[in-house]
Amino acid sequence: MLNKPPTIKDIARQLNISVSTVSRAIRNASDVSAETKKTVMALVEELNYQPNQLALNLRSKQTHTIGVIVPNLDYVLSMMVRGIDEVALEAGYTVIICQSNESYGREILNARRLLDRGVDGFIVSVSSETNSFDHFKKIQEKNIPMVVFDRVASQLKAPSVRIDNTGGGFMATEHLIEQGYKRIAVLAGPQNLEISNSRLDGYKNALKKHKIKIDPSLIIHCDFNQDYAFFATEELLSLKKRPDAIFTISDRMALGAMLAIKKKGLQMPNDIGLIGFNDEPVLNLLTPSISSIEQPSFEVGKLAAKLFIETMHNMDNIDLSERIIKTKLIARESSLKINAKKLK
């Protein structure tokens, strides 16, 4: 049973009419009588005709496909991708997900491959290695729609969706201050990532507001990585004047910090406070449970996809304003000094 799928031509031949008429009948266009339309549709049904997408792609130069490039598929990004997928599917688009693995070269490669696969556009979150944006600018010059999300880069002029990173960093830090912590360290991410620097800015803003001097020795840049965070925390804890609280700009790093804290034999929240960022569900299962900044990742993804579709349908008037989504403080045992005694 390997007979090829029927084409519009087969239908035309069988019905003794022209392919154009068949085409029109199927697309329910005008210029075709109700009667012929009926006979065509009957045969379409009988033969189980499906239009050949590949041919349509060639003719229309569209594939109804969105290329999504992400640095990885950690908890946050995979939630966002699910959001993108949800909206895209609804709108009749298929999503191709490529991971750059935080590599600049891989990101370029992904873009190239997606491009000559004929995607209709891009939804992108940049890798931590990426400093130059020429590969994306080239895409924009070709008038191909592109939306950036989560990891936004201000050098890249494109519609964007992200969370309020500065605000989140501020909330986390102020929360620690309000709990009475005095020497607050921060594990920041890679230097050239805006998402990282914005959260760090929030941290600085909070200290300034409460008139606490910023101590550069308490600011550590390292990878978004549990192991790096572990070692960084060990170093922090062995300082002469060790910090009494740590804000890590991702939960993965908070986990590493937690391990280092436990290894050192310190108790949270009394000996030291800890707060992460992202609010991964696991935090609530740990002992002590760990505070964090919650963000609506799924919503970010959905909004990015919606924005993409809007942009796509309105290419001669692109709305470059930033969409910024609020975050929320989730205070748990690891930083709740006052209530901590009650909880015990």
Added chain:
Amino acid sequence: MLNKPPTIKDIARQLNISVSTVSRAIRNASDVSAETKKTVMALVEELNYQPNQLALNLRSKQTHTIGVIVPNLDYVLSMMVRGIDEVALEAGYTVIICQSNESYGREILNARRLLDRGVDGFIVSVSSETNSFDHFKKIQEKNIPMVVFDRVASQLKAPSVRIDNTGGGFMATEHLIEQGYKRIAVLAGPQNLEISNSRLDGYKNALKKHKIKIDPSLIIHCDFNQDYAFFATEELLSLKKRPDAIFTISDRMALGAMLAIKKKGLQMPNDIGLIGFNDEPVLNLLTPSISSIEQPSFEVGKLAAKLFIETMHNMDNIDLSERIIKTKLIARESSLKINAKKLK
């Protein structure tokens, strides 16, 4: 700047030669002189000519695309997908990932959409709702390559890769027995999922081997879900003769069980033992750390992709033998009775 990308025709026109010659020159085929080849390649370079994939797709009826259908993107499956992606990319294939969200209808829809998007084949893990496999059988009848992985269904005759579920269930259960647990309960997954039943079989085998009577009241089927597992465990713990150990066939369920155990005020491993399945990294961070069965998910994915490519290149002689990958016991505090005292 909206000049269309150059085509083979443009090159031909500029060089005053025919398109066929250009085509041959580009593909480095015979029947073209070294000289014209050089001039063609020079112009190709200059114009930055890229062959139009859409046209090639139509002509060759191939897209170099693999459709991957998974029920969700939890820890295990996303690792597997990463493995697939790795191998596929290397081999020049792009992967389209679709989530069925454990829905039979969605699975059918995904298959349809991927099909008329012209994927070259499928790599599939079935949803928990799926009982009928006609949608996949139809694909096979069209002589389109398909490989199933992880969630395998024996009704579906296709090359497959999965872990040794029965063996894993056996190892987990025997470990509990060896630690001295007597009344071992199991939280099994959905009834119609082979992956679930196989792990349950392993449990039964271990009990039989050690001459322990199987108590149906200790076997509970519920969703792969933390909340369900929580409630199921609460019920188990309120039994008159409550179990002294629980084997959950996924880590997500183990987390739910843990919460119920803690709520009840019981101590692991002495009051009750607990072991999960999958060995998600979080287990090691919990207090107590939770035992599990480790599986090489990334390898499963890679193997699935390799198997797919093999199958694809050898469609008239498909190798239907099952690839089964071994698992490994990771014993931690939640079930290590003997060493537990030392750890304290």
Added chain:
DNA sequence: AACGGTACCGGTAACGATACCGGTATTCTC
């Protein structure tokens, strides 16, 4: 009777690329 409008349909050229066939020259062979 002549004309304009509408409804319907068919032919053909694209889209971008490759495969096949056939036709020149040039070289080789004896």
Added chain:
DNA sequence: GAGAATACCGGTATCGTTACCGGTACCGTT
């Protein structure tokens, strides 16, 4: 020097679909 082999190239069909143009009826209007 005739015939065969080779090297090189161009024309055309094809993949499946839609856009565009043109043509035939048929109707109603004046």
